[in-house]
Every structure is written in structure tokens, then in C-alpha cells.
Amino acid sequence: MxxxxxxxxxxxxxxxxxxxxxxxxxxxxxxxxxxxxxxxxxxxxxxxxxxxxxxxxxxxxxxxxxxxxxxxxxxxxxxxxxxxxxxxxxxxxxxxxxxxxxxxxxxxxxxxxxxxxxxxxxxxxxxxxxxxxxxxxxxxxxxxxxxxxxxxxxxxxxxxxxxxxxxxxxxxxxxxxxxxxxxxxxxxxxxxxxxxxxxxxxxxxxxxxxxxxxxxxxxxxIGTICQYMQSSFDVLDGQIDIDIDGTRDSFGWCGSNASMDTNCRINGKLLLGKNSRIEANVSINGYAVIGDNCTIGAGSKIYNSIIWSGNFVACNSSIANSIVYGSERVHILKSSAQLLAQNLSTAGSCRSSCNNSIDRPMEYA
Structure with missing residues (x-):
């Protein structure tokens, strides 16, 4: 060859x-x-x-x-x-x-x-x-x-x-x-x-x-949102032999210079990207892929979701069955309806019904 x-x-x-x-x-x-x-x-x-x-x-x-x-x-x-x-x-x-x-x-x-x-x-x-x-x-x-x-x-x-x-x-x-x-x-x-x-x-x-x-x-x-999410979660399940940037930990993988407050609760599998931070009392259930340079604000709840790099999730947010993505602009959004209307998040659930829940304002970066 x-x-x-x-x-x-x-x-x-x-x-x-x-x-x-x-x-x-x-x-x-x-x-x-x-x-x-x-x-x-x-x-x-x-x-x-x-x-x-x-x-x-x-x-x-x-x-x-x-x-x-x-x-x-x-x-x-x-x-x-x-x-x-x-x-x-x-x-x-x-x-x-x-x-x-x-x-x-x-x-x-x-x-x-x-x-x-x-x-x-x-x-x-x-x-x-x-x-x-x-x-x-x-x-x-x-x-x-x-x-x-x-x-x-x-x-x-x-x-x-x-x-x-x-x-x-x-x-x-x-x-x-x-x-x-x-x-x-x-x-x-x-x-x-x-x-x-x-x-x-x-x-x-x-x-x-x-x-x-x-x-x-x-x-x-990864031709559809559902397939894209499922493929990402399959990686966390170890179903495919690919390189993952980060150190293996009890909850999954942690990227370089990433940090997580000791009061976080993880009941599932997590990939935390480089230079990202999870603040106090955050709850993660199911699967979560958090990109590089993200901050997950205190008290937030994440379930079966993917958060692309460069995002700030405001305190006490709730994100379920979702992909959070977008440009580098900063938006302060007052409702999930506004969030969806501005095409800053999309939801596709592979393991449960498709829905999106962002209960509190989110800053998007």
C-alpha cells in the first residue's frame, strides 16, 4: 500500500x-x-x-x-x-x-x-x-x-x-x-x-x-441530528475505538486544564473539553459532551446533550436532549421559545422523546 x-x-x-x-x-x-x-x-x-x-x-x-x-x-x-x-x-x-x-x-x-x-x-x-x-x-x-x-x-x-x-x-x-x-x-x-x-x-x-x-x-x-447525537453517545459508551482528547476518569474523560467543582453530581458519562469549567451543584445525567472553553454555571442540569465549544451556560439552566451551538456572538435569552426561534439550539433525542428544555436564560458565546 x-x-x-x-x-x-x-x-x-x-x-x-x-x-x-x-x-x-x-x-x-x-x-x-x-x-x-x-x-x-x-x-x-x-x-x-x-x-x-x-x-x-x-x-x-x-x-x-x-x-x-x-x-x-x-x-x-x-x-x-x-x-x-x-x-x-x-x-x-x-x-x-x-x-x-x-x-x-x-x-x-x-x-x-x-x-x-x-x-x-x-x-x-x-x-x-x-x-x-x-x-x-x-x-x-x-x-x-x-x-x-x-x-x-x-x-x-x-x-x-x-x-x-x-x-x-x-x-x-x-x-x-x-x-x-x-x-x-x-x-x-x-x-x-x-x-x-x-x-x-x-x-x-x-x-x-x-x-x-x-x-x-x-x-x-451522522446524517441526521438523531444519528449525530447517538454516535456521540456511542463514543462515551466505548463502542468505537477512536482517539479522545482527554484523560480517562471515573465519569468519562476530562480535557487538559478542565475543572469541575467537587459538589457536582454525575450520574452518567461525560466528556469535558479542554479549558472548560463546571461550577458547583451542577447535575449531569445520561450522556453529556461539553466542548472546549465552556462554562457550565452553578446549579445547572444537563441530560443527554451536546454543548459545542465556546459556550457559557448560565446558572440554574436546564438542558435536555439538546445540542447547543452557534456563533461567537453573545445572546442573553429569556425563554426557550426565543432560543429556538433564533436557531441557537436544536433538540434531537435518540433515547427518549424529542424535546428541548432550557428553563432559565442562557448566555451564548
Whole structure:
């Protein structure tokens, strides 16, 4: 795998994650206080990928700006701006000159996984495949591309998000692919072109070797608010092997220079970011991810929530099943209705009913 290259598809608008994606492009959604794309890059580097390119479109300037500060590795990272979205395979086509030198990997920019990518690449080469799809069994076939395999694990049919009763298997695409450079001979030269809708069915129709490799690992996408929250809580549960910034403690993880009053009550799992402070008599139940440079005011209650970096939560606030996010401006808000109306918080519950409760004024920074 000398000089292996990869593409991260990072151009999409992430509309199902709005209003969060009004603030950040989806690949920068913080999972355990680190952009999800950062976790992808670390996975690629772990499996000896040396160079990576990301295609950009929505809030395009933010991704290079983030990684100019946060990317500390030997993996070379470059970018390709797309003025118009042209589908996921169209995004790969836009990066042809970078990728066409040899076998390469493509990963969606919104997935969280600890899959054995080296094993997938090895199987791809051993079976002399033109294209390989990493597959994982799913109970939600209608959300994914579904593959039917022959006895040699080549894909004989591919369905894009079939109805449950029409699905040919429960093997869903993970959004991780391996290709040979000859793949560009089969990608339309112009217009929108998709992997599941266009490329894979066409390759199979032509009888070309498209391999399916089943992976046994943690895998999630963060395509919706509920999935984003659940993925973040899965990290706290230790379901995925990823790097977390902080020291392991009895309650979870504590970032450098973070502090917590001795009178806090934690009945659950917490990730407390760098330089953050939890004041006296704060109660945390369920799961809580608190970003860097946050202050949680005395007497506040937090339940199953994510608070992005740079926030000040006023004393005696109550935050449940919520994601608190926004700009660097300071707002003093008098009611949860006003908070929601100004798009400074959103709620999505994976473990209980969706609701938002912010009982006292909150300053937002």
C-alpha cells in the first residue's frame, strides 16, 4: 500500500442536519470534540494512506481553515473545490487527476467507524476487483445501498435504498470504497453521477468485478441530528475505538486544564473539553459532551446533550436532549421559545422523546 491515496467526500450541504449545518459543514460536526473528518483522517493514516484529497462545496472555506490548525500528521491533505454539486461519483470524477495513479480509497465525509480498512484493501487486491464496497449488516435497508453477493463475494445486484420488502439482502454500503484507476473509464464525463444510483449498477450490468467485503466493526453515519447525537453517545459508551482528547476518569474523560467543582453530581458519562469549567451543584445525567472553553454555571442540569465549544451556560439552566451551538456572538435569552426561534439550539433525542428544555436564560458565546 505504498503511497496509497484517498478521497473524502466533503462537499454535501448536509440538509438533514440543519440548522447545525448552517454553522458548520457536515465533515466538521464535532464528535467527541473533534471534527468527524478528523476521525476519518486518523483512520486513513492508521491504515497507511499517505495522501488525501477532500472535495468542497458547502461552507467550503471552513474545512481548510479548521485543518490548517488541527491537522498534525504526516498524511498530506489537499482540496478540490466544486462550484456545483455533481453527485458523489461526480465528486470523485472532479478529483481524477489526483487519484488516477493507482489503487485508491473513497470515504464519505460523515461516517464514524473503526473498520479494518487494510483488510478491505487486501481483499480488493487479492480478488483483482475493479471496485470494492465495504458492507455491514443493517436492520434499516431502506436507508442504504444494498448488495447481493455470489459465492465468491462479488456483487451481483445493487439496490439503492430499496423498500424493506424488496431488499435482496441486509448487507448495506458503509460509504467506504476501494477502486482501481480504471474506474474512471466508467464514470460519466459530465453531469450528476452517483455511486449507488449509477456507477455500481452499471459496472454489475457490464459484468465487471465489483467485490463486497463484509466488515465487523463499529459504523455509524451522522446524517441526521438523531444519528449525530447517538454516535456521540456511542463514543462515551466505548463502542468505537477512536482517539479522545482527554484523560480517562471515573465519569468519562476530562480535557487538559478542565475543572469541575467537587459538589457536582454525575450520574452518567461525560466528556469535558479542554479549558472548560463546571461550577458547583451542577447535575449531569445520561450522556453529556461539553466542548472546549465552556462554562457550565452553578446549579445547572444537563441530560443527554451536546454543548459545542465556546459556550457559557448560565446558572440554574436546564438542558435536555439538546445540542447547543452557534456563533461567537453573545445572546442573553429569556425563554426557550426565543432560543429556538433564533436557531441557537436544536433538540434531537435518540433515547427518549424529542424535546428541548432550557428553563432559565442562557448566555451564548
Amino acid at each position: 505504498d503511497n496509497m491515496k484517498a478521497l473524502i467526500l466533503a462537499a454535501g450541504a448536509g440538509t438533514r442536519l440543519a440548522p447545525l449545518t448552517n454553522e458548520l459543514p457536515k465533515p466538521l460536526m464535532p464528535v467527541a470534540n473533534r471534527a468527524v473528518m478528523s476521525h476519518i483522517l486518523r483512520l486513513l493514516e492508521k491504515h497507511n494512506v499517505k495522501q488525501c484529497i477532500a472535495n468542497l462545496h458547502h461552507l467550503a472555506d471552513q474545512i481548510p481553515a479548521y485543518f490548517s490548525q488541527a491537522h498534525n500528521s504526516d498524511l498530506l491533505l489537499s482540496y478540490k473545490y466544486e462550484p456545483e454539486l455533481t453527485g458523489d461519483a461526480g465528486g470523485m470524477r472532479a478529483c481524477k487527476s489526483f487519484l488516477q495513479g493507482g489503487t485508491f480509497v473513497v470515504m464519505m465525509g460523515d461516517i464514524l467507524t473503526d473498520m479494518d480498512l487494510s483488510m478491505v484493501i487486501h481483499q480488493h487486491k487479492a480478488k483483482r476487483a475493479l471496485a470494492t464496497i465495504a458492507l455491514k449488516r443493517t436492520d434499516e435497508v431502506e436507508r442504504f445501498g444494498i448488495a447481493a453477493l455470489d459465492n465468491e463475494n462479488y456483487i451481483v445486484q445493487f439496490q439503492e435504498k430499496p423498500k424493506r420488502e424488496e431488499a435482496l439482502s441486509d448487507l448495506g454500503s458503509t460509504g467506504c470504497y476501494v477502486f482501481e484507476p480504471e474506474i474512471f473509464h466508467y464514470v460519466s464525463c459530465q453531469g450528476s453521477y452517483g455511486f449507488g444510483r449509477d456507477l455500481f449498477p452499471n459496472l454489475i450490468h457490464l459484468g465487471l468485478p465489483v467485490l463486497g467485503v463484509e466488515v465487523d466493526c463499529y459504523w455509524s453515519d
